[in-house]
Amino acid sequence: MSRVGVLVLGPAGVGKSTFCNSIISHMQSIGRRAHIVNLDPAADATQYEFTIDIRDLISLQDVQEEMNLGPNGALIYCFEFLMNNLDWLDEQIGDFNDEYLIFDCPGQIELYTHIPILPTIVKHLTSQLNFSLCATYLLEAPFVIDRSKFFSGALSAMSAMILLELPHINILSKVDLVETQVAKRELKQFLNPDPMLLASDINEKTNPRFAKLNRAIANLVDDFGMVQFLPLNCNTKDDESNSVANILSYIDDVTQWSEAQEPKDPKEDFDPEELEE
Ligand SMILES: Nc1nc2c(ncn2[C@@H]2O[C@H](COP(=O)(O)OP(=O)(O)OP(=O)(O)O)[C@@H](O)[C@H]2O)c(=O)[nH]1
Numbered sequence: 001m002s003r004v005g006v007l008v009l010g011p012a013g014v015g016k017s018t019f020c021n022s023i024i025s026h027m028q029s030i031g032r033r034a035h036i037v038n039l040d041p042a043a044d045a046t047q048y049e050f051t052i053d054i055r056d057l058i059s060l061q062d063v064q065e066e067m068n069l070g071p072n073g074a075l076i077y078c079f080e081f082l083m084n085n086l087d088w089l090d091e092q093i094g095d096f097n098d099e100y101l102i103f104d105c106p107g108q109i110e111l112y113t114h115i116p117i118l119p120t121i122v123k124h125l126t127s128q129l130n131f132s133l134c135a136t137y138l139l140e141a142p143f144v145i146d147r148s149k150f151f152s153g154a155l156s157a158m159s160a161m162i163l164l165e166l167p168h169i170n171i172l173s174k175v176d177l178v179e180t181q182v183a184k185r186e187l188k189q190f191l192n193p194d195p196m197l198l199a200s201d202i203n204e205k206t207n208p209r210f211a212k213l214n215r216a217i218a219n220l221v222d223d224f225g226m227v228q229f230l231p232l233n234c235n236t237k238d239d240e241s242n243s244v245a246n247i248l249s250y251i252d253d254v255t256q257w258s259e260a261q262e263p264k265d266p267k268e269d270f271d272p273e274e275l276e277e
């Protein structure tokens, strides 16, 4: 039995649900099957139906009304409720052996950067349900190309990486929105960044009082040495299929998806017409 799961994480509005739909549509186009697990109790309907939906267990609106909580408090309540009812998740996932599940997560990043709610669910999925999981963390290109915001985004990605302890892929979403602002070569600076170089750019423009702090943060990101991004564009059809195919090949690699497949009889792929040509 091989179960692969992809967590789609990142701040509000970065394009997580759009990315989930793009992966599903790409996988369908190459004859693979996948399902979306919606873990966002405040989600709207998307193009593809959710196969498993946290809203069948608990709804954000009900919690807000009944518990008299604001949206963020209610979201944490929903996740604590899920944590205390993990048998619901087991039951829902039970039918999906040998499947690829894509977990669309809420944009309140404190769920996976500060409080140990999602890490507990992740441990359950890996140790109890035998999932090979991979985290994808999206940050949007228009935000990241502002150098000082690059560091705040990179630190939030690192925080999720450390807290979740999963193979982790950072994604720079909405690259189409910066195509007119930055040249391709400049965009590469952010995909495969040299933090010390970016910090010296920041120091040229900010108050010198912060120079040491900026360098210390850049050093931290540099020492960690694992902050790189894969580009994603879900707005242009050709770019969408290219960027999603590229990201999927990384996900397959880290989750060892192909190795987990049952070995196929080579005769199944045999096409006699090819020989005749
Ligand atoms: N230009 C452009 N817009 C995008 C892209 N991906 C997503 N969007 C837009 O960004 C907005 C937010 O997208 P969502 O997929 O709902 O983002 P999300 O991260 O799921 O949002 P929350 O679940 O609310 O945190 C929508 O209007 C999308 O159409 C992209 O690659 N390019």
Ligand SMILES: [Mg+2]
Residues within 6 Å of the ligand: 016, 017, 018, 040, 043, 104, 105
């Ligand atoms: Mg969403």
